[in-house]
Amino acid sequence: MSRPPVYVIAKSHLSAWVEKMLETAQVIAPRVAHGPDVAYGELEAPEQVAWDYSSSLAPLKRFLFPQTDTLLRWDKQADDGLQLEPAYDDTERIFLAVRPCDVAGVLFLDRVFTRDREDIYYLNRRKRSTLIALTCAEPGEHCFCVCAEAGPFLKQGYDLQLTRISDEYVVEVGSEKGAALVGEAEDLLVPAPEVLMRARRELEQEAKDRFADDKAYFAAALRQVTFDQVPDHLWDEMAERCLECGGCSFVCPTCTCFLVADSEIGDAGARERLWDSCLYEAYALEASGHNPRAERRHRLKARFFHKLSYQFAKPLEAHGCVGCGRCITACMGSNDMPAVTARIRRGAL
């Protein structure tokens, strides 16, 4: 890259920059949802961006891997036999002011959907996506990204990374795509002076120190889950607390289980995939009536084996947790990631 890879934009110029983005793509950004809640949503105007938000209710998952996603459509009355039409989403999207943990979640999905065989529906959306991260100076109530190496600043994986330093935002370029986006707004962004770069480095260190208060004790859990050493009574006790609502799976940036269902009106039909949760009783139920995971403790154990074992971490290059803390909010039975890892470490509920 011939241009310096770090820029700065004045806070007062952000709206003009976002306006430019809105001209070329759908922009997804944190927006006030209701009350104090903020959620990633489609932006209609630059002033809707909730720049000072802590975290979003849901991760970016639903924009790249929608809760209900049409795979195919067909018409049985077509002249030359049944015609199947794949349904691809070609929308160009800019994801703006995304928290680092949620970028890490997308990077995890990248590996899930390219592992072994490529998932064209996910990758079709992904290659039309631009990720603009917004670093975190203060931890939110449930954040533990430091334990998952998914924040509060990113080392890589972003197209652009923004860091607020008083009335300015430092803009780090992480990809050609990011460089192009900066190039289109040359009148608004200028190369960052060294003093700002130093301020950004100091802020990163301060942020890491602040985030260190909340810990998820992964090490013991990873080892015990990998070698099947978690005492059975612990799974039993945690299963007692699980309401099988599936909330943990749905809010998790790394959960991707899905089922597939057809719908048909007359001769026209569609095949959709829908989010599923491995905690549901019918998850593994076979047509014969046989259910290899009939008991909830088996399903809970399978869930955390998928999330934490080395067997999965190795091919996916990370454990299935980015420390966003959403399962803490979602789970009514306190079977969230920090609680479960702490119980495994203690060997007691």
Place this chain on the structure above:
Amino acid sequence: MENIYLPDVVEIADVRDETYDTKSFALRFLKPERWKTFDYRPGQFVEISVFGVGEAPFCLASARNGAEVFEITVRRTGAVTDVLHTLRAGAQLGVRGPLGNGFPFDEVKGRDILFVGGGIGLPPLRPLIWEMLGKRDEFGKITVLYGARTPADLVYKDDLERWRSREDVELMVTVDVADENWTGNVGVVGSLFPKAAIDAPATVAFVCGPPIMIRFVVTDLLALGFADKDIYTTLERHMRCGVGKCNHCLIGDKYVCTDGPVFSYQQMKSMMDPG
């Protein structure tokens, strides 16, 4: 980029009743050139779509042949199979595949071969039996043991007759419960082992049937002196995608759809199944 979820359209070429609840369907690609790339080995499976109802996995139940059709054998037992059973020749379905790993073939040349099938567990073994019979001199003694609940539950009666009439394969059939016309063996399939004169160290076993039958048969085979690595079975799990993405068929970290469905007993022992 290939779309791993996009089926090819096939037409039902023929329907054959196997039992009171089981039918075989011969399927032919609507685009005949697709057959040329539809290169499968015994033990692999396909995802069959009944559009508007859904998709379900079925083993490839016929050996590749010159007729350019392949067969699936389907017991009526759920939403997709209920509708499948009402369809006749000419109806159009979707197919994705071949999927999964398939049985070892070259690796077991020169060995004695023992097939143990239970009920609807014979279909995955059938193409392997025929392919081995097609290269008969490359294998040792071939034995087929087949058990079903009742005589009415036996599938592939034509194949059974053809194997029975051959000198180079030993077929033994048993039923759990006989009817008035049954003159053959009565008892579970394991009860045939003492009669079959099996040389365990020289033999590779291919076992397929319901989970309970697999468990008992594997115990019997181990008692006979079979090595863990010489016992193969195909596993079934609830599947949605068949390509290692939806996660429904996971056993520990193994995807039945892509790491299997064929596993040796040696592999199965090391699979961490939380269930």
